[in-house]
Amino acid sequence: MGIRGRAVALWAGIGAVAVTATVTIATAQGEPAGPSAPSGFEEAVGQAVGDGFPGAVAYARRGDDEWRTAAGVADKATGERARPEQRFRIASNTKAFVAAVLLQLEGEGRLSLDDSVEKWLPGVVQGNGNDGETITIRQLLNHTSGIHDPTTEASFFAPYLEDGDRDHIITPREVIARSVLHQPECTWWSPARHTRPRESPRLSRLPSARSSSCAHAAPPPTIGLAAARVAPTPAYLTS
Incomplete structure (x- = not known):
């Protein structure tokens, strides 16, 4: 798989919208x-x-x-x-497929999970404090990028739930454009409020660098799934 193929795989991770997968x-x-x-x-x-x-x-x-x-x-x-x-x-089931491809590419030495999003998708994640240069592939996969989730807004699903247009397509670029209208969300998760299945050891450690816009948010005292974490990456960024 060449550079184009690797970028396509990451595009799938960054833009596969749950409602269109x-x-x-x-x-x-x-x-x-x-x-x-x-x-x-x-x-x-x-x-x-x-x-x-x-x-x-x-x-x-x-x-x-x-x-x-x-x-x-x-x-x-x-x-x-x-x-x-x-x-x-298949909505969030796409996460497993995209993660498997990216882990395979890393295993083959074709990319690193600590590569920046900017390296593979230059100029895609930019604006209002969002910077693809300071967000890694690992962060997209382990939900620690802090990128805003537009699916929390009622308007996102309006074409389907209000207009009844089940065939409506929201493109990956449109979803990302909605995300970067908002500043990164640096709220740390509370283990009492969020429970998730155990993550792969290759993904569960916090990346060496977090988004510069989240640098002010002090990390929790322990690292791991049971510890608080940066607000999750939206589903479409790992779908």
Whole structure:
């Protein structure tokens, strides 16, 4: 993967908006019969619907073998059946994919988690105290950049919830533009208020340098998931 590929991977981390992240699952209709699906694959999807979900679409892959299935309805109002080829939003599930790619690139020596955002995306994160030069890839991944989260604003979801436009797309650049309209948020998290799964040791340590605009915020006495932290990076920056 060249420099362009690495920048694209980081763009995915910086701009994959939860409300627009989708996966396209191709239909299996008409394809030659392949190996049997993993045990319980279709049953689990059917059980999800049986447990109360309107519909479910699933995709599984093992090496070159792929399986797709669907159950339930895609539209409760019309009764349209869910189909394996339908698109669906995966929201914060994108975090795991982007993080895996960036960690792989670091393992191959193609980038460092301590590289600045500015190095790979020059001029993208700038304005109102936001400076990509002082924010690292590690900070995006471990939610310590302090970049404002525009999804906390009701107007962000207005096209979907108020206008009913489920196909509305908010581009990565638009999301970032909304973020940098605000100054960085340097509030330290309270462990009593926030509980998250254990992080990877490669990500959990605080980076060597934090945003210069947050330099006045003294770090907590201990470092780790149970300790207070800088306000989280918005979901779209790690999605």
